[in-house]
Amino acid sequence: MSEKKVILTAAITGAVHIPSMSPYLPITPEQIIDEAVAACQAGAAVAHLHTRDPRTGQPTGDPELMRQVVDGVRARCGVVIGITTGGAIGMTSQERLAALPTAHPELASCNAGSVNFCFAPIADKIKQPKFDWEIPFVKNTYQVPFANTFQDIEDYMAIMGEHQVKPEFEVYETGMISNIAYFLKRGLVKAPVYLQFVLGVMGGMPATVANLNFLVETAQKVLGDQFIWSCAAAGKDQFDLVTTAICLGGNVRVGLEDNLYLSKGVLAKSNAEPIAKMKRIAEELGRSVATPDEARQMLSLSPAAPAV
């Protein structure tokens, strides 16, 4: 067992779940801010942020909303700010990157390759959608891939470099580790690279212990000691898998972006609940959780921008 501290990331709202699935999914900037602050108080060192249209809950890349959220979180706590550049399935790169220059995050997701990222089966479970956009949005993921070409990744990294933002590479399958090694070899990204293994997406690797082990071992072979890793898992196997990640010495992401439930049949009422659960489990397993400043050191982040 490793004695290294564990970085807990709270993925607050994402762009997969729809408002009809849970009344607790944060939608407005105020709700997203409150959720990030409460998650930090519960033990999260990093907040991974997306924004939604405050009236409808539809995912948006609106830079003004993201700036509002980031400033609001920063004014109230010191959590490391990570924003999405994955956006939502169907967004253009321009939409996905729009918020980065003005939000001044410390971390931003950088999706490490193209993958089918399908959540169309959600449509079968929703009998009475709250909003007209929800069913077409989820069904569209059956036919639209999540495109992240080599050129895209290079462009995203360049913009992050200009703004002193560290990429958090979202890795959905093993080949993406080699994509990152290629960029590292070309000097387009600095070591240590930060990998988020995202398992359980329909179209990517299923959330199994064998797959997580394989990803970690492959990263060790391909990247040597030039990486730090975390594990996120979508859906019902989330807690089993992220607990395994703690045992393997990795870091953990949980939150309503990845799983709306706290346990079988029990909706999480906030992001603080899954974070508190993982803090308890980590401590039981002999690993204490990193503070935001400890996470900054562990991830070699640029110093945090001052609070507004």
Ligand code: KMH
């Ligand atoms: N919303 C998904 C398409 C990220 O934040 O970069 C991808 C996603 C990953 O959420």
Ligand code: ZN
């Ligand atoms: Zn995300």
